[in-house]
């Protein structure tokens with residue numbers, strides 16, 4: 001098992017490497033760019049633009065930019081081959097070892113390989129810092145969404161399968177179709193309208209904390225406040241969490257409750273379930289020990305493939321509900337052509353996706369004894 | 374028949390103590406989109422303690438449904454069980470008892486082995502767990518003792534190194550081994566009745582004989598009763614004392630294995646026997662029963678075998694035959710055929726002779742290597 005996980009992790013390296021190239025390529029091909037925002041501003045001269053480009057290294061040929069961003073090349077060496085490719089000398093770090101080696105060996109600290117995603121073009125802040133500030137809110141939203149999603153989808157699916165064609169099953173079917181068909185942004189806005197509008201007004205329309213009471217989430221002041229009023233702070237976040245959470249999970253629950261139901265129905269019709277009944281086992285044991293475990297096999301894979309939805313779904317949801325997470329940061333970065341931030345986010349999302357798949361495969365192997373590595 | 378469902382039909386009285394299983398007028402129909410499938414349509418038979426009974430019949434004759442009805446393993450609906458049907462087991466009526474009471478009988482006093490050994494074991498649970506959970510449930514023993522008993526019952530069905538096997542999963546075993554595991558599981562709580570539904574159909578020929586031999590040995594050793602379902606008359610002769618022959622959801626003949634095999638009285642059974650390739654008949658022309666099993670939606674109006682019966686006459690098309698006692702035989706000997714009532718007297722003699730000829734043809738050919 002450990003060997004399998006290690007092997008899969010090593011296999012992920014070329015995949016992730018490929019992803020960095022693709023991500024870079026896509027952003028290059030996209031119209032606009034970091035300098036686009038100056039186009040409309042008459043006070044910015046051509047000279048200032050050149051200075052800006054030089055300062056950010058945007059004057060360099062693309063391969064050099066990429067190598068520096070990745071951390072293959074040293075930033076200090078300007079030498080190039082044919083004026084396009086980085087010269088061999090550029091691959092040597094300050095200590096005379098290859099630049100891509102870990103910092104203590106190479107002396108280099110630039111680039112993704114050294115954990116450095118550069119600076120945000122729009123705020124000048126370290127990308128690492130911007131992302132880590134946004135990571136916790138997204139983690140809170142995504143992990144609570146994951147729990148609600150799995151528990152609710154499995155409960156609905158299993159119950160509907162056991163009581164097939166019952167009123168509950170039919171209601172679940174209707175919910176699934178409606179939920180699946182509903183656009184996330186529309187659902188979010190409707191929820192705000194319903195629960196935060198002038199009528200009910202029982203839930204906050206956005207944000208993560210009550211701004212009149214607590215400092216902005218993630219700031220140093222906030223943690224002081226959090227330490228002093230832990231329970232109130234957690235309840236406050238919980239209250240702000242309800243609507244975005246619901247918006248985020250509805251589609252997944254709608255789809256997966258159907259999937260669980262189908263899978264469970266199939267398992268309930270299998271010969272081994274009949275055997276379990278013939279052994280005199282109580283209905284509960286037959287359903288949960290014998291049928292459900294088998295029914296979960298395809299579900300586990302499916303969920304692994306759907307995990308990235310939490311991230312992509314968060315982009316829309318966080319924007320609607322001003323949730324200060326990665327999704328909102330993504331939109332902000334796109335709007336301001338903040339490529340370093342965007343690249344960092346995309347790379348992290350890709351890594352998470354690759355490991356979500358690995359996790360699904362491992363989980364599958366754990367529940368199915370027929371899988372060998 | 375269409376009384377109110379709320380008042381359960383009054384039960385008959387229990388059979389004598391020596392009778393372990395008494396099936397009375399069992400009717401199991403399936404409500405499907407196209408109509409109603411009368412899969413089992415008024416079947417009665419009984420089985421004494423420690424005795425063996427075979428149910429024989431072509432595919433689709435209702436053998437499995439009979440067994441599943443006794444075990445109460447059918448989903449209701451689509452299955453509909455006749456209100457007047459009764460199954461008495463070990464002194465109690467089990468067909469209409471609460472399912473909770475039935476669960477305490479299933480797997481303990483009455484166990485079943487299925488037709489499909491490859492899919493009847495749970496793929497994600499170890500063998501030890503699958504046997505052990507049943508032992509723990511019914512015998513209320515500790516995990517440790519359940520493990521010992523599981524090992525013991527695996528050993529008793531001839532599985533080598535059972536201590537290692539209990540940690541294995543079904544996919545790590547051959548079909549024959551899995552059927553042995555099923556048998557071990559069925560026997561783990563020492564049932565009074567073992568129902569085996571075509572336990573060897575899905576297995577290799579060489580394994581088939583082994584499994585049947587095993588069932589026989591175990592039946593004799595433990596003294597449990599055996600209800601063996603098969604479409605193979607050869608198996609019947611080897612394995613059981615009494616036989617029930619089924620056709621299209623009905624019993625068409627019953628008697629001891631010897632009686633049924635040597636002197637069949639229903640034309641359907643005669644046809645079945647004539648179509649067995651025996652050593653004597655090798656080289657001879659095998660007769661098969663012409664025609665096909667009737668669709669359950671378009672059953673012949675009277676005798677269900679009439680379209681395929683070589684001895685049929687007008688009466689067979691007009692009046693449904695009952696399960697008549699066979700003239701000059703014991704009380705357990707019956708055949709569902711008009712040949713065995715007064716109106717069929719003359720034809721009976723002719724039919725029995727024709728059958729005897731058909732069975733002799735092969736023997737004659739064997740002596741004369743033409």
Ligand SMILES: Nc1ncnc2c1ncn2[C@@H]1O[C@H](COP(=O)(O)OP(=O)(O)OP(=O)(O)O)[C@@H](O)[C@H]1O
Pocket residue numbers: 403405410412430431432433434435436437438439451488604669
């Ligand atoms: N769940 C069901 N729904 C509808 N019809 C069914 C169902 N189960 C069985 N039947 C029908 O009942 C009839 C008897 O089936 P059964 O399985 O008892 O046959 P069998 O004698 O065991 O045959 P085989 O030798 O193929 O196992 C068949 O016509 C079958 O199609």
Ligand code: SF4
Pocket residue numbers: 639640641676677678679680682683684685686689694709710711712
């Ligand atoms: S009743 Fe008639 S048709 Fe039916 S088996 Fe007997 S002879 Fe054949």
Ligand SMILES: [Mg+2]
Pocket residue numbers: 436437438488570571
């Ligand atoms: Mg069958």
